[in-house]
Each structure stands twice: as C-alpha cells, then as structure tokens.
Amino acid sequence: MVTFGYSFLPTDTTVTHKTVFGEIIDLKLPDGTSVVLNGNSEISYDKTSPRNINLSGEAYFKVKSIPSTKAKFWVNTKDLKVEVFGTQFHVSTRDNKTGVLLDEGSIELLLDDGTTQKMIPGELVSYSKEDKEITHDKVTQDLSYSLWREGTYIFNNTSVYEVMKNVEQAYGMKTEFIDEELKDQKLTGGIPNQNLKICLSAIEKSTGTRIVVKDKRLLIFKN
Template identity: 45%
Template sequence: MIKKEYNNIQDFLEDISFKNWVDQNNATDINFWEFWIANNPDKKELVTKAKDLILGVSFDKQFVKKEKVALEWAKLESKIKEKSLPTKKGKIISLKKYMVAASIAIIATIGFYFSNKNKTISYKTNYGEILNIKLQDGSDVTLNANSELFYYENESRKVHLNGEAFFQVDKKKVTNAKFWVVTNDLSVEVYGTSFNVNTKKKKTSVFLEEGNIWLKLKNGGDKKMIPGNYISYSSKEGKILEDRNLENSIIKTSWKDGSLFFENLSLEKAMEKIEESYGFSIVFKDEESKKTLITGAVPITNLDICLKAIEKSVDVKIIKEEKKLIISKK
C-alpha cells in the first residue's frame, strides 16, 4: 500500500514504490509518482534530495573493458611467477592469499556484470486495475486486475505471466524472432499475433484471436492453435482440460475494453470473474441464484455500477459486506 503522507526524506527512502520510480522499474509506480509530483510541487526539493540519495548509493554500472582485464591479468601472472620463486612457508601463504583475493575480485566482477545484464522489468496490477503496457520490443500488453508480468532486460521477447493479459505481439520481419509467454503450466511460442492468456484457477487458458501460435506444455507435449481456438491446460493434472473453437471472441477479450461479456452463463460462473477482478469472495444464499443464466455486457471498471447492472439483468440482490458479495433472489 502506497503511503499517504511524505513529510521528510526518510518517508521517501522507505517507500519501495518511490525507489521503483527512481529506477524506472514498475509502470504502475512510475505513473503514480509522476502524478503525485505534479500535484505536490511544494515537495519537489524533498523528492530531488531523496532521488539523489538513492542514485548516490547505486553501484557504478560501467564495466571494465576486456583489454584492461587482460592487461591486469598479465600483470597478476607476472607477479605470481616472481613470488613463486621463494620456498619459505611465509611466502607461499602470502601468495595463496594474494591469489584468493584476486579470484574473489574477478568472480565479483563477473557476478556484477551478469546481475546487471539480467535486470528485471516488472509490472503488477491491484484489484480493479487494468494496465496498458508497451514492451521494450514494441509489443502491446493489456494486463488485467490482480496480475503480474515480468521479463529480463536482455530477454525482452520472453515474458513471464501470473494472472491474465491480452497480447498484441510485434512481428520482427527482419529477424523473424520468436516471442514467448511463460506460465506455470506452459509456454506460448509466437512470431506476431493477438491472443489472451489467463493463469488463474490453477491452470492456464489461452485464446487465439489472430495469427498462429504453438503451446509447449509442461508434460512435454505441444499444441498448434489457429484463430478462434480456446485451450485450457493444467500442469497439476497433466492434461488439456478444454479444447474448442469460440464463435464469439469477445467472450474472452472484452475485459481489456472495460467490460465483461456473458453469453448464457450461470451467475455462479459469471461472478467468478468479478471475484478475480476485485478480490471479493462470493456467497450465494440460495441454489436458484447460482443457476440463473446471464447474457449481456456489464462494465468492469467500477464495481458498484457493475453490481447494479448484474442485479438488473438477473433480478437478484447483491450486498457488499466487508470482502464478501452476498447474493440472493429479490
């Protein structure tokens, strides 16, 4: 939870979201702080000092050139040969210490190099939040509520997803480079296309809107998809749970435009999407309400309006009680 008041430098330094803004790591935090700074001009000096402190304690990201490393290594070898001539124990121990120190320095340099080369770029949404993302390679992603996406800076066309997202992948015509979406259940292999991935409910569901993709399943199998295909797979069960063609793609993709579309769906199943988006647990007071069928679109960007629309559509009463939505027939 982002802090509400920032009255001194320490308040900024203790806030992870502020550090994400300084490092330009998280889109949600970046957007928040740009807005906050613009609306709190009196705190500009504090913000600048806190930012300078964070940047000041960062490691220097310039690396030693190969030629410099080779030169220093040659010098080290020369010194080792010189110190190897005496055979007194004191000299040998000193030499060993020298070599160990040099090895540690080299390992530390290599480790620092690779840790910076694998910098993580991450995005995360809260309940009720939808985020539009432009990836480093030019692809567009719409990240649904309560979801997380990340990738390594040197692998910008291989993203990891936990939650739900809609992808519009930029096709690299010159290199024909692949794009990958990795989940706990499978990997989606793409060249350039539009598709939806959902990892909730302990499975991964993929709907292909346009283009062609391959699914690499965790059980070693693979599956080619064509536009209109919807496939659901569980690594826990080790099998495909659902494989069918959808005539109406809006059922799986309408959320990215701010609404949910239901087509002859039970209210119990429809409310699962509300639960995913807002984190409320659903309680039905009677079995009849569960089985009531709902068809149509409801807005998802505002929970109160969404619930009113559902109440009107299927003639039920929905009461918010703490983190529960209690549903009953009117």
C-alpha cells in the same frame, strides 16, 4: 522435456509490472507489444529479453510483429509456454490452470508434459499441469465460456456462479448467494470490468439480481 521460464530469482535486470485487486493497466513493452493487465495479475521479463514474458493472473496481448528478423514472442505460465509470431490473444492462469484464446494470427503452445498444441483464431485451449488435462474448443454461440479482453468480461451461456468467480479473482472479494438457485442462472454478453460498481450494476441488470457489497463480501439476492 520443455524448460519453462516462469520461476526464477529476480535480478537487477528484471522488469516487473503488477496490479492490485480491481486495477487494470495498459502497458507498452520495449518491442512495441501492447499488454492489458487485469487486476491481481503480474508480468515480468529480463531487460535483455523483453519478448520472453512470465505471467501470473490474466492479460491480453497484441504482439508487435518484427518481419525483418521474424523474432518470436513467448508467454510463460506455470502450465505452458505460448510461442507467438505476432498476433492477438488472451491468457489466464486462474483456477489452477492456464487458458489461452487466440483472436488472430497463429501460436503454438508448449505444454508442461513436453507436447505441443497449435492454435488457430477462434480457438480456446485450457491446460493444467496438475491433472494433465487439456480442453480444446472452438468458440461458438453454443459453447459455455468466460473471457476477459481489454477491460471487458465476455460471458457466453455462463452460470452466475462462474461469473462471480471472475469478479472475485479481479477484486479480491467473496461471493455469498443468499438465494442459492441464482448460482445456475445463465448470462450471455459483455460486462465492463474497469470499475466494480459499474461491473456489478451490469451483472444485476443482465441477471435480474441484486448485489450488496458488505465487508469484502458480495451478497446476491433475487431482485
């Protein structure tokens, strides 16, 4: 059985970085690893073990390789543990599951059920310990997916409904489709995510919709 480091009692040696809705921060860890933390997310680690990270939310990692010691790097979520040897990858714990996209290098996932899953660049793996379901896909032009990478949403053949779920999670808002048929409209492309106004404007231009912000709600109309 795999033991995970995600849940533990904080101590005076615990370092925590947390973002509020709509905030994105760039971090440099003690070992030189770079982390971009998306809105409504949190990472923590013990000062004595800065290459063993706990994540809730969404982050993009550029892990610093240490060839002299071949030191590993770990990212723990509620569903799995990512074992890294120096690489670039994205991890999301949204929607009651953990999704991992590998950009370069190599990683191995240690799932909650005790099994392991190796990944190569360009692969997207999603796993939930609740339903024990795993999906393993190669990122292609035909694959429908939603990714976040260093301040940018990347959508491929993604419904507007799924697009707006990403916005909700990052900014703490709720979406209302005034015109229900807009939910199934597809979007492909990159959308900046460092400013809500710019983000919504880009979605409007890409989908031909109109989005009105009212009392923490995003009202979507046909344009």
